């Protein structure tokens with residue numbers, strides 16, 4: 001199926017409508033929405049929470065007004081409307097979904113960050129190892145070059161063999177006698 005069509009099928013209005021009419025199906029569509037909309041991990045939990053809290057607000061106000069014994073005009077009328085009890089259950093569902101998805105998305109965020117950091121640390125460690133090895137090899141190479149600059153070929157006066165010596169004196173490789181420049 002075309003990605004654009006899937007985007008429309010799992011769009012936000014469809015998700016919200018299904019959550020109202022068939023909550024279980026709505027949850028599946030909400031998960032589908034995460035797959036087809038970028039950044040949904042960020043905005044979907046917050047949207048659910050915001051709408052849920054707004055829908056629950058009259059009920060919350062009623063509880064607060066009872067506790068502090070004051071009355072809000074026409075609040076009880078609104079609360080007694082049959083449509084409001086439906087809206088209230090819908091609001092509660094959205095708050096619950098919002099909290100759960102917010103916790104999950106934060107958890108995934110932390111895990112992803114930890115994973116990324118340890119990967120970066122690993123790569124840095126590898127680069128450092130390589131750099132150390134290169135420096136070591138460079139030093140060895142420099143030592144070799146320095147050594148070869150100071151080397152001289154000396155013919156052993158005792159056995160006539162060619163010897164490479166690095167200072168002014170050395171030992172013949174073949175007869176073990178002292179030789180010098």
Ligand SMILES: [Zn+2]
Pocket residue numbers: 156157158159160161172173174175176177
């Ligand atoms: Zn010799």
